Amino acid sequence: MRLIDKDGNHLGIMPLRDALALAQQRGLDVVEVSPNANPSVCKLLEYGKFRYEQTKQEREARKHSTSWRIKQVKFHVNISEHDYQIKVHHVVGFLEKHMKTKVSLMFRGREMAHQELGMQIMQRLAKEVQTHGVVESEPKMIGRSIHMVISPLSGKVKPHSGPGEASVAQPESGGRVMAVEVKAAPVSAPPAPASNPGPAGRAPLSSLEMAFNRAQSQKTS
Secondary structure (H helix, E strand, O other): OEEEOOOOOEEEEOOHHHHHHHHHHHOOEEEEEEOOOOOOEEEEEOHHHHHHHHHHHHHHHHHOOOHHHOEEEEEEOOOOHHHHHHHHHHHHHHHHOOOOEEEEEEOOHHHHHHHHHHHHHHHHHHHHOOOOEEEEEEEEEEOOEEEEEEEEOOOOEOOOOOOOOEEEEOOOOOOOOEEEEOOOOOOOOOOOOOOOOOOOOOOOOOHHHHHHHHHHHHHHO
């Protein structure tokens, strides 16, 4: 086998008994790190510390894994109202933590004859949690169970019906709510009335018409 020390330096190819003797001299362990290699690769290190680091890396990988964030809630078709409300509370709690939730409703024995009741429970649940999540996968019968997947809402937008209302947008993950005011367009002012309006239904007299009328009145007098 090929042996490597804890600093990554190659110590050469040696039999297992020589590697164990060298590890004992240094107060370390022989750990096989590449069993499929030819020859296999072993490393001199502290096995306890090695297992601790390996467990830490696995925990971090599960933390950032998408599948780890999928929660599951199970129902039965003959569930009581009290238990149903508890299950709904669990689903809402997962969605509020931005966790995708898989809901399963299982049938036992003769309950299979009442599949419509299971669909009604699923539809009721989807309606009651619609303010916290949206149905990603519609209820589907698979084997003896109905499955449905609900995803958390990424954001909410309050629609506005006309000018003058405020449009409020919810952020995706907390933060402040920003309100954008929508103002109506200014209405143009009506034209100002003429200073010397004429008789009703008649346009104002021009200066030439006014002079002609004065001359006619003087001839008459």
